[in-house]
Amino acid sequence: VKERGRGDFRFYQSQMNVGLLSRMKIDHAMREALEEQRFRLFYQPQIDLYSGRLVGAEALVRWTDPSLGVMAPSDFISIAEETGFIVTLGGWVLREAIRQGELWQIQGIDLTMSVNVSAAQFHQLNFVESLAQWLTASRLPASRLELELTESILIQNVDETLIRLDALVDLGVRLAIDDFGTGYSSLAYLKRFPIHKLKIDRSFVQDIPDDESDAAISTAIINLAHSLNLKVIAEGVENDIQRRFLLDAGCDEFQGYLCSPPVDPDSFVQLVGALGLS
Numbered sequence: 001v002k003e004r005g006r007g008d009f010r011f012y013q014s015q016m017n018v019g020l021l022s023r024m025k026i027d028h029a030m031r032e033a034l035e036e037q038r039f040r041l042f043y044q045p046q047i048d049l050y051s052g053r054l055v056g057a058e059a060l061v062r063w064t065d066p067s068l069g070v071m072a073p074s075d076f077i078s079i080a081e082e083t084g085f086i087v088t089l090g091g092w093v094l095r096e097a098i099r100q101g102e103l104w105q106i107q108g109i110d111l112t113m114s115v116n117v118s119a120a121q122f123h124q125l126n127f128v129e130s131l132a133q134w135l136t137a138s139r140l141p142a143s144r145l146e147l148e149l150t151e152s153i154l155i156q157n158v159d160e161t162l163i164r165l166d167a168l169v170d171l172g173v174r175l176a177i178d179d180f181g182t183g184y185s186s187l188a189y190l191k192r193f194p195i196h197k198l199k200i201d202r203s204f205v206q207d208i209p210d211d212e213s214d215a216a217i218s219t220a221i222i223n224l225a226h227s228l229n230l231k232v233i234a235e236g237v238e239n240d241i242q243r244r245f246l247l248d249a250g251c252d253e254f255q256g257y258l259c260s261p262p263v264d265p266d267s268f269v270q271l272v273g274a275l276g277l278s
């Protein structure tokens with residue numbers, strides 16, 4: 001038993017080292033990729049459900065590494081969050097999305113640019129100051145920038161968070177709660193925090209209208225949002241049945257493969273031509 005225990009321990013230890021090694025390797029590769037400008041932003045259209053016209057774009061980071069291949073955000077974002085690199089990467093994402101949004105404004109493409117913000121990034125001491133500087137230097141109106149915040153951001157350090165959200169609203173920036181309903185939802189913070197929009201998570205949208213609970217939850221989020229004077233957008237809409245259901249339930253906007261996956265900026269401009277702007 002003793003011997004087997006030792007063997008198990010050695011096995012466990014080497015597994016841990018492999019995990020640690022690949023995390024360090026990926027962290028190193030991410031830092032190199034940023035220096036060598038290998039990160040890209042793709043953009044997914046956000047559509048007004050009533051008019052069918054384009055109202056916004058969500059910026060989503062993309063990374064193809066020459067030796068590691070295509071890296072999914074779901075894999076590298078969590079590592080970047082653990083190592084702290086997300087602060088640097090998230091700063092780049094914000095500046096790049098602002099730059100693209102400004103360029104499109106100049107070209108007459110007036111849309112809201114939505115950007116995902118991680119907890120570590122949001123809670124950085126100089127987060128609001130840096131954003132204010134980038135916006136001042138840009139011709140993108142602050143009202144055309146929307147930050148997608150998760151519920152987990154909002155429940156950390158509530159008093160400090162409230163001050164920060166107020167400062168962001170003073171800049172003119174819009175605030176959305178991403179993946180709404182999947183985190184530690186507290187209805188109290190909806191009352192307390194200056195939020196503009198709720199984003200219904202894909203997990204609730206996926207099986208509507210067949211799954212009655214998901215249909216009920218989606219409808220409840222839409223009604224909750226509207227009774228608090230918030231806008232509501234559904235993500236992960238893949239078919240017309242889902243779109244119809246959300247339209248009938250009074251949802252304001254949607255995004256998903258039904259319209260388009262996230263695409264590079266050139267393809268996005270072609271979509272604008274096809275869809276028109278609201």
Ligand code: C2E
Nearest residue numbers: 060061073074077093116117118236237238256257258262
């Ligand atoms: P998210 O913010 O919930 O983004 C939505 C994800 O769903 C995106 O995956 C998008 O490509 C995908 N999606 C969009 N429409 C559909 C659809 O109709 N069906 C299906 N099955 N999927 C759809 P992606 O780009 O792989 O990003 C995954 C997650 O990684 C994001 O989830 C977000 O949490 C994070 N992420 C991506 N880019 C950034 C970033 O720049 N900063 C931060 N902090 N997080 C990011």
Ligand code: CA
Nearest residue numbers: 058116148178
């Ligand atoms: Ca998002």
Ligand code: CA
Nearest residue numbers: 135136138139
């Ligand atoms: Ca400005």
Ligand code: CA
Nearest residue numbers: 179201202235
């Ligand atoms: Ca989501």
